[in-house]
Amino acid sequence: MKKMIRYLRSMQFGMLLLALVMACSFAGSMIVQQREPMEYVTRYGETWAQVILFLGLDDVFSAPFFLLLMAGLCLNLTLCSLVRLPKTIRAGKALLQRAENAQDVQPLDEGQREKLIGYFRARRYRCTERNGKNVYVKNLAGFYGSFLTHLSFLLILAVGAAAVLTAEVTDRAVMPGETVTLEDGVRVTVEAFQIVDETGRLDYASRLCAETEDGTKRARKEIRVNEPLGFEGYKIYQQTYGTAGSVRIDNLANGASEVMLLTESCFLTLDGRNGMFFQALYPGYVTAEDGSVTLITSTSGAYDDPVYDVLSVADGTMTPVLAFPDETLTIGDVSFTLLEPVSYPGLRIKHMNAAVLGALYAVFALLVAALYLCFFMTPVAVCVNENGYAVISPKTQTGLMIELEALLGEENA
Amino acid sequence: MEVLFFASVVGYFAATMLQTAGVALNREKLRKAAYGLFAAAFLLHTAFTAWRGVEAGRLPLANQFEFASGFAWSAAVMGLMLYGRMKQEWIKTVSMPVAFLVLSYAAFQPMEIKELMPALRSTWFALHIGSATFSYASFAIAGGMGLHYLIMLRKGHSEGETRMKQTDYMTYRLICLGFLLLTVVILSGAIWAEQAWSRWWSWDPKETWALITWILYAIYLHQRMRMKWQGKRMAWFAVIAVICVLFTFAGVNKLLPGLHSYAV
Numbered sequence: 001m002k003k004m005i006r007y008l009r010s011m012q013f014g015m016l017l018l019a020l021v022m023a024c025s026f027a028g029s030m031i032v033q034q035r036e037p038m039e040y041v042t043r044y045g046e047t048w049a050q051v052i053l054f055l056g057l058d059d060v061f062s063a064p065f066f067l068l069l070m071a072g073l074c075l076n077l078t079l080c081s082l083v084r085l086p087k088t089i090r091a092g093k094a095l096l097q098r099a100e101n102a103q104d105v106q107p108l109d110e111g112q113r114e115k116l117i118g119y120f121r122a123r124r125y126r127c128t129e130r131n132g133k134n135v136y137v138k139n140l141a142g143f144y145g146s147f148l149t150h151l152s153f154l155l156i157l158a159v160g161a162a163a164v165l166t167a168e169v170t171d172r173a174v175m176p177g178e179t180v181t182l183e184d185g186v187r188v189t190v191e192a193f194q195i196v197d198e199t200g201r202l203d204y205a206s207r208l209c210a211e212t213e214d215g216t217k218r219a220r221k222e223i224r225v226n227e228p229l230g231f232e233g234y235k236i237y238q239q240t241y242g243t244a245g246s247v248r249i250d251n252l253a254n255g256a257s258e259v260m261l262l263t264e265s266c267f268l269t270l271d272g273r274n275g276m277f278f279q280a281l282y283p284g285y286v287t288a289e290d291g292s293v294t295l296i297t298s299t300s301g302a303y304d305d306p307v308y309d310v311l312s313v314a315d316g317t318m319t320p321v322l323a324f325p326d327e328t329l330t331i332g333d334v335s336f337t338l339l340e341p342v343s344y345p346g347l348r349i350k351h352m353n354a355a356v357l358g359a360l361y362a363v364f365a366l367l368v369a370a371l372y373l374c375f376f377m378t379p380v381a382v383c384v385n386e387n388g389y390a391v392i393s394p395k396t397q398t399g400l401m402i403e404l405e406a407l408l409g410e411e412n413a
Numbered sequence: 414m415e416v417l418f419f420a421s422v423v424g425y426f427a428a429t430m431l432q433t434a435g436v437a438l439n440r441e442k443l444r445k446a447a448y449g450l451f452a453a454a455f456l457l458h459t460a461f462t463a464w465r466g467v468e469a470g471r472l473p474l475a476n477q478f479e480f481a482s483g484f485a486w487s488a489a490v491m492g493l494m495l496y497g498r499m500k501q502e503w504i505k506t507v508s509m510p511v512a513f514l515v516l517s518y519a520a521f522q523p524m525e526i527k528e529l530m531p532a533l534r535s536t537w538f539a540l541h542i543g544s545a546t547f548s549y550a551s552f553a554i555a556g557g558m559g560l561h562y563l564i565m566l567r568k569g570h571s572e573g574e575t576r577m578k579q580t581d582y583m584t585y586r587l588i589c590l591g592f593l594l595l596t597v598v599i600l601s602g603a604i605w606a607e608q609a610w611s612r613w614w615s616w617d618p619k620e621t622w623a624l625i626t627w628i629l630y631a632i633y634l635h636q637r638m639r640m641k642w643q644g645k646r647m648a649w650f651a652v653i654a655v656i657c658v659l660f661t662f663a664g665v666n667k668l669l670p671g672l673h674s675y676a677v
Contacts, residue, residue: 011639015632022628029621029669061616146638160613169611204531226535226609237611348611360613364600371596375589395638399586402579 009079017073024069028060070157077154084147091394092143092379099137099381100130102390112408116389119407120382133385143394145374152367159360167352173242175261175344182349185213186232191220193345195241195302202301206238206345233351240346243303245281246339253333261342267313274332277311277318281341293322306341414468415524417461418482422520424454425489425513432509436502444502451509455489458516462486469526474542475533477666481519483542484662487550488512495554495583503580507557515553518663537605544597551591552630552658558584559651566645581644584651585637592630599623610672618669622661629654 007013031052032043040049040058056063108116117134120127125136172180179189189209197203204224210231211218221229229236245262251270260268262278269275284296284305295307305324312319314331321329328337380393380400391400428451435443462482465473473479492508495501562580602620603613614620633650636642666673 011635015635018628018632022625025621025625025628028616029618029625029665033616163613201528202531224534225531226537226605228608228611235611237609239611350611361604364604368593368597368600371593375586375593399582402575402582405575 005079008075009083010076011080014073014076014080017069017076020069021066021073024060024066027057031057031060033061034059074154074157077150077157081147081150081154084150088143088147092140095140095143095379095381095392095394096128096130096135096137099135099383099390099392100133102383102392105383105385105388105390107388108384108408113384113389115407116384116404119404125382133383135381135383137379137381139377139379142373142377142379145370145372145377148366148370149374152363152370155363156360156367159356159363163352163356163360166356167350169351170349171239171346172349173263173344173346175244175342180347180349182234182351184232186234187211187213188236188347188349190345190347193241193343195343204238204241204345206347208236210234210236233354235350235352237348237350238345239348241343242346243281243283243306243341243343245278245306245308246342247276247278248337248339250335250337251333252330252335259339268336269313270334271332273316274314275334276329276331276336277313279309279311282307282309295322302343303341308338310336310338414461414464417457417464418524419520421454421458421461422513422516424450424457425485425509425516428454429509429513432505436506444505447509448496448505451489451505451512452493455486455493455512458482458486458489465526469529471529472539472543474538474546475529476523476527477663478519478522478524480542480546480662481515481522483546484549484553485512485516485519487546488515488553491547491550491554491587499579499583501576501579503558503561503576504583507561508554511550511553511557532609535605535609537601537608541598541601541605544594544601548591548594548598549658549662551587551594552626553655555584555587555591555651556655556658558587559648562648563645563652566648577644581647584648588630588633588651592627592634595623595627595630599627615672617671617673618665619661619671619673622657622665622669626654626657626661629657 032039035058037049037053037058040052043049044052052058056065060066117136120136123138125138128135128137170182174180174188174190176190176193179187181187187210191207191209193206195202195204197205205222207220207222208229209218209220210229212232217232219229219231221227223229223236223238225238228238242263246259247262247268248257248259249268250257262281265277265279267275267277281303282295282297283299283303285307286294286296288294295309308321308323308325308327310321310323310329312321312329312331323329323338325338325340328335330336378393378395380391383390383392391404393400428447431443431447431450434440435445435447462473465479465482469475474483488508489512492504492512495508496504558580562577562584565577565580599620602623606615606620607613633647633654636650637647665671
């Protein structure tokens with residue numbers, strides 16, 4: 001059992017897990033993920049598709065073996081951190097003692113001693129006198145760099161998993177002017193939506209108003225791709241957008257009128273036989289030199305020259321019609337006036353615990369700080385006595401030794 | 414103003430050639446001329462970058478050309494700073510070709526200035542992409558130093574034990590710096606992704622390859638710091654790992670489309 005625990009906390013095991021995570025990531029980036037089985041057959045051939053599906057390489061990052069690797073990594077980090085901490089504290093405490101008792105000293109003459117002390121003072125080494133010996137120390141906090149790096153990495157995995165698992169995400173397409181009511185009564189209204197700004201530059205933005213059920217708290221913000229609205233534990237994102245057709249239907253018999261939005265193909269009719277079948281809305285068209293028209297099927301911007309593709313259905317006869325906004329089709333007693341299309345945002349509404357979010361930011365900052373401590377604050381103690389000097393550090397002090405060599409001359413360093 | 418860009422490419426190339434000749438023929442004057450040329454090319458490159466930033470009205474790091482140019486500029490900055498501090502010839506010998514090769518790659522990318530797309534209009538843009546240029550530059554110079562170490566080793570230690578140690582140590586320090594910066598890239602990218610796409614991590618090819626690179630260098634650092642690996646093995650590691658960095662930088666954009674495809 002002891003042997004097993006020793007292996008589970010060992011660096012070899014940690015490196016093995018990292019190498020396996022790397023291999024899985026490689027596979028996950030090279031093989032398209034989360035597609036239908038037939039797509040793998042088409043892309044890679046039947047034999048390889050079978051291998052991919054059998055090994056779960058079609059969804060590597062959610063596969064049990066990958067989650068097991070991550071769990072193993074957490075275990076390795078936990079055990080290694082637990083074992084490392086007491087050792088780190090002991091080593092930190094013993095550094096000054098080791099420097100004081102150092103036997104292997106480099107000889108110094110008086111001039112070199114002065115130079116050396118000046119060097120330490122200029123670099124803000126702290127001088128401590130121990131039993132008549134001067135010990136210059138620096139970066140003692142660096143002792144904890146490695147421990148804190150491992151701890152923060154472990155916390156990132158744990159808090160990151162909590163952030164993903166506790167978040168509730170809903171995607172909603174909301175028309176301008178429409179209000180959605182969330183589970184706890186919070187209401188979100190899309191007051192306006194734009195695809196381009198006043199200068200004509202692409203700028204997908206929704207003007208939102210969010211308020212609590214009792215109306216005591218309210219927030220208004222124009223949200224964009226990098227500027228979500230945060231309100232009462234919710235984060236509301238400008239996730240996507242769409243453009244819907246719009247039609248005014250007038251009943252010529254009784255004067256009734258209604259405006260409808262057309263988001264998908266539908267048959268608009270009063271009697272079930274005659275009416276307008278909406279097929280699609282195109283962003284624009286191109287007219288060739290010979291007069292032929294080609295419809296533009298997609299755009300990342302606004303619909304500049306929208307074209308409605310509809311069927312006029314009358315007495316069992318269907319007539320295809322390409323119509324522009326403000327055109328009217330009269331079919332029997334009903335007239336259909338096609339209007340300017342309406343663009344709308346696709347909102348992503350995410351509810352997550354603020355404490356988890358704060359913790360995640362904190363551990364991100366901790367990892368960066370810990371790496372800085374680990375790499376750039378190497379603890380060092382230099383004992384300077386009548387015989388010479390000795391450098392003591394848990395890490396190889398090549399950089400310091402190079403500088404001291406330059407300072408004192410190679411023959412003495 | 415593209416002339417500034419091409420002048421800096423030519424300047425880096427000429428500096429690399431002069432430095433190589435100066436080292437091979439052991440001519441101090443040639444090496445000094447190389448350094449002067451390198452500094453001049455760097456100034457031209459800086460002027461070009463500043464002009465492009467003003468012209469575009471943003472930080473010029475939004476596409477493959479601009480990023481490669483920033484990468485080369487970072488390599489030149491690091492080379493000049495390291496040389497200024499350590500006064501070691503081999504630092505120039507390594508950093509000059511890195512700046513030249515990366516900038517040459519940039520020369521083959523589409524150069525037109527495009528408007529910043531909405532997804533990139535963020536306060537995280539500068540930190541995320543700026544850190545990436547310096548991170549890649551650190552790794553690339555470290556790889557160059559690894560190669561330099563191996564060449565010195567092949568010559569049979571004629572360069573001296575101290576210089577071998579220095580090269581080995583500088584390779585390690587640059588990898589430390591690159592690793593720290595790559596961590597900043599990944600973490601700032603995660604925060605940015607959460608703000609933009611509502612997800613911290615999407616296993617997008619660019620993210621995945623940044624993670625692969627991070628793990629690779631994490632293994633390097635563990636082997637170095639805990640297993641006390643040094644010298645030849647670590648030099649080989651530093652050289653081979655650069656392939657991974659280059660794939661993350663350029664290969665992913667060309668071969669693996671994903672959420673970061675606008676970086677092409």
